[in-house]
Amino acid sequence: MSRATNRSLSAPNTALVAGLSLGAAMAGGMAFAPMSLAQTADTAAPVVVPEVSVTGARPANQLRAPTGNTRLPGSIQDTPQTINVVPQEVLREQNVTTLEQALRNVPGITSTIGEGNGGVTGDQFRIRGFSSQNDVLVDGLRDFGSYVRDAFTYEDVQVLKGASGFAIGTSAIGGGININSRMPSLENRYSAVATGGMGPFARFTADINQRISETIAMRLNVMGQSSSLVDRDDQDTRRWGVAPSITFGLGTPTTFSVEYLHYEDRHTVDSGMPIVYSGLGAIGRPASEHGVRRSNFYGIENDRDETTVDRLTARFAHSFGNGLTINNDTRLMRVDRDTALTAATCGTGATRTAYLASCSGQLFRGLNPTLAYGGGSNAPYNQVNEAIQNITTGTARFTTGPLRHELTAGIDIAHETVDRTASPYLPTRPTVNLLTPETNNALLLGTGAANNRRQTESTNLGLFLNERLWLTQQLSVFGGFRWTKFNLDYEAGTPGSAPSQNFNISDNFWDPRAGVIFEPAPNQTFYYSYSTSTTPPGTFFTTFPASAANFNSGFEPERNTNHEIGAKIGLFDNRLGLTAALFQAEKGNAFVQDPDDPTSVVQSGDRQRIRGVEVGVTGRITPEWNINAAYTYLDSKTTESSTAANVGRRLQYVPEHAASLWTTYDIARDTPYNVTLGAGITWRSQVFLNADNTAEVPANFSFDAMIQHRLNDKLTVRVNGYNLTDRTNYEALFSNRAVVSAGRTVLVSLAADF
Template sequence: MAQIRSRKHSKPVHLLALLAASVPAAGMAQQAAPTLPTVTVKEAPEVPFKADKSANDKFTAPLVNTPKTVQIIKREVLEEQGAITLMEALRNTPGITMQMGENGNTSAGDTFQLRGFSLQQSTFVDGIRDLGAVTRDTFNLEQVEIVKGAAGTETGRGAASGFINLISKQAHLGDENSASGTLGTASRKRATVDLNKQLSDTSAFRLNAMVQDSGVDGRDHVDNKGYGVGLAYAAGLGTPTRLNIYSQHLRQKNTPDGGIPAIGFAGYASIPGAAKVRRDNYYGSVNDREKVDADMVTAKIEHDLGQGTTVRNITRVGKNHMDRTLTGIIGITAVDTAATALNPAVVAANPATWLVSRSRQRVDQENTIVANQTSVSSEFNAGGLQHSLAAGVELLHEKQVSFDHGTAAATTPAANLYNPNPLQGMYNFGGRTGGKTGGTTNTIGAYVFDTAKFNEQWSLNGGLRVDRYKLKTDNITAAGVRTALDDSRSLVSWSVGGIYKPTQESSVYASYATSATPPGGNNFQLSAATPTAGSNANAALDPQRTKTIELGSKWELLNKRLNVAAAVFRTVNDKQTSYDAVSNTTQQFGKTQVQGIELSAVGQITNFWQVTAGLAKTSTKQVNQQNATVATTGVRWSPDLTATLWTSYQLDKFTFGLGTRYVSEAKRFVNATGAQGNLPNVPSYWVADAMVAYQVSDKVSLRLNVYNLFDKDYLMAVNNGGGRLALGQQRSAAVTANIKF
């Protein structure tokens, strides 16, 4: 199996005057370093699945002493599983579910929710927010970090249930080269290369590249094509001043998939007794497309000031463009193609003539981000306490623009329900009309984190972030009519956690954390319309406030080879809009509450036996959620039990892997009253995967992955209306050859 070279994350940045008061530099300069007895340090062997510390510089303690739930998925896990997308990587953490779009559309890129809340705008790359409708690839990732619970202190706006931080591969000293090639079912073809070249005693260059051309198992006419390049240069390695310049460039040319009608599946109520459609039916057009261009360039400079203090500055410019034409399904019409109304008995006898209506949509969207972070990390003694501090300033400019396109004066033709024709004629979209919907967000943020150690048993972790935030919406119609709205305000988020260590290898903690989501904070759009129940776009509204309370314990077992953790939590999102029947107005008294328990185990049971496992049991509910006609008590798409397991065992030259994941029922229909219609929920399911690898030589290994080992039919996602769905991957396989040179 391919091995990962250990990479240590240094801590440097520019120290701004705004945060100078947070660092007692004068005290550090005057205080003599304590005299300690001479000790011999033996570096513990690296455990492939286990991480001891986050790569995020805002975390001021090792994971075992961090008072919140943090899971790190390392590259070794992704390689064993053959996980190539972020969604596949996130199967290793409980509590995350996929979402579909509405109105015949399908969600573009990575769209999922965590612990009952959307993760929209909560994906980061190396600590900087990542925008755009991109299906993120793992070819240039060192690891994936998932932080759970309200995380406004770490991220700024949003992050009601946490965030995802992707850690990029960086150049390092030493020559290390590898390549892989994959062939699989559904004409899957993929190749990657990872080349690291040491240029001098202190500099190195790294190239990561990927190309793929694959179909989708169980789906006709759907494919994913693309390539990606990651470039990284590092200078000053092993010296007090280090420079990293790196970039990533991704190109995708996919066929979008709107899913299949939900007719015939268990619980489908609209046409009882009807047969299912074939899972490989494609209801789009051969002319549908999804073209994505995503680029980002980053420069990071670090300098060690000495006495445990490092300053750093990181600057990034990124731009994503997604251009998509999708033909999606909407509603089923049980009528003959030659008539608009038939006797029900005749209709039932002629399902071959049933139709499904469709829509045709064009999305042309650009996302731009310019970011600069200046921060400092320091360890020092002050006030009789040992401190580990991180502080910084962030400047952020984000922009999203969606362009309008002309359409022909024609309706989208319906498709035969059981025998759709992807060659059926469709109208084409014209060029850009000049109309556009856009928004920009400018943020100035300052933050400080500190872990204060009282003694060997007790410590306190705290954080504070203040953002000055301005959102401007600028919409223009094709006729040139302009609507401009803006909102400017300050956001404050904070966190605090107390840690008690029964032993050096364990901790028990209690923590409290907050976050804030201002109006339009997730989609760059403000509205002047009177707020309605569930809306959050009017600038007159207060930000939604989220708080998380968590109690937990973490233990390093088996000579620090295995991490186990348990936590109970409650998250409440307040100030949601709801209908007030007394005043007949919309007010901000609605809440969403999510509470539960999460368990995890990551690391080695023996030198040859690796494991990563997690389980989350949650309860979600809406409090005081009401529109003009009905109350809402539940939360959509929130299974109450999710579990994941991946384990592998090395036996001589063979490595055997087995994994399973379970997701309980997720409800679409949560209203207290009213007709359900269509498909009311996503049924529970479990899926098993398997892997076997063979080490041919020191340089060559082969790996076979089998997905959905028992060929289980399961629903992965259902749209909000319950009329269409996406099925999970059927049994499939891929063979990968890994070569080192």
């Protein structure tokens, strides 16, 4: 019986919302060429018309690429903050299918697991150790909701690191993720890729770009996939998606584009391998590190994640030709999720007697212990997110006397409702054993009447302003802020009864940024930047109800600051880019679990600090040799805590070391004997799973490789191998569980381009 449940959901009726947006239309014209100090506003450099052809438009050196975020005009080279890019070329060569797979190329990012009705599943990332649950953007707008995102529409993926309240909005503690979509261009191009292999795995994508007139083009991306994971029991996925788009005014000062996405994903939720302890006082590790089959699945037939996404985006941009551009992005979005998971855990005891009676103690006495169910994992739920966002941005480039300016200002308005309803299992779910969970895997239980409902309605109004001022041709300073007005209404309780919790929160706060930039040459940037972000109370009430259980009006917003010193340098005629950064990130007013009541959260004045180093290289060493690599060192620490034992401990989910490498070499390119060889690694060191550092997962290491041959000018065959050493790795983490990655996998793809 297939675990993927067929569920027909029609797209909701959506109204087209017109907007004015910079977005991709400014991609080619944001960078500000050096001017003479004597230059006046009347002789300012003309605004460059954006490139309209995607072929060859994206440089191998990703420092030269635009940011894709209208609040950060210019290229990545110009932006005084670390930005990692996973370009289209790497996405294609690695045959990336999800956002999580794309982000394996970015060190310093870890994934976490949801917690059923008590929490949230789907894409859950931490950037430099801090949660980025709400910080995924698509084309500079928030991608609302939490779900497993497919990569079939991606042009590239960018990760902005460091507190980013100005560029992203609320939260953005460790930074944010921005996905740039494939948009229409003035060329006719038709491509398709069919992939099959171990699992079994089957996937088909198509990308059709059609020129309609000299200034109008359409694009259509489609995807379908049916797959299972190698060496992982019952991990099945069925998904499909379609994304049409149209752009008017290509190659002119005024562009208008509309994109619609419909996406359905049905897959099995895996809550992870339980953590066990080899002895009293020992460090806990996943059971698979102690001889338990790594392929074990501890769920039941009900465990699923069924998601339907409908997203409509309208973007308008206009360049006035005198250094002034204005743009506006509008998004309507609905995410409907039906989810259930089994979080089976294996505890330990504080005394020898308690330990021997625990799951861990029984395992090491040769028994087959019964697992407990983690909090919040006993009820399936349905959650609907509906949201609208509009961002208007103006950018003005001008001079006053000998001084040159770049002024960016605008308004960001977002409104979101979240409605989550949970129901109990009937009958209740039976217990499961650590060594033989397959006895429960085929169970399919019924559900009773809804017994819990949580509703959130939030509105964010943001005003932002940033000024960059050139004191000389090489030296500039910048300063700006975002002011946010945050309103939230929250209700929780039993459907049909008066709410047991009813909160109304209203707050406003400032997120400043400032720094200095030195550019001795166009391909050299040295900078210092200071940035902040704010997470107001109530942000995660729906998905993290413990944060509401002890809420009171005295809670202060979490505050996060980032200091960074960095350099970005282009080499070999700008074919290759080098980056380096030293940074310190600090989080204050942290919300932590109440040590006396695990169902609630307190604000104890905890402070968390991360200091680190990051270096990277991107681009082509030679015309045949391409490389994208990065390394991150993170020194994390709890510097203040109400729990004295946690002071000085490393932060959970933060590896000290992480690195990624992907490199390819073209042999006999443009001849019938052409071959492209590719290889790469992803590695991170050991990670602690809790604040007191008593549980961990070991280091991850995956060696991947690719060989590609172009059969003719239309057909290319590619073979990808993943985790070729067949190592037991862990791709998502929680305090008492870790999800095991797939075993050695080989896939074969046939790509056609016309």
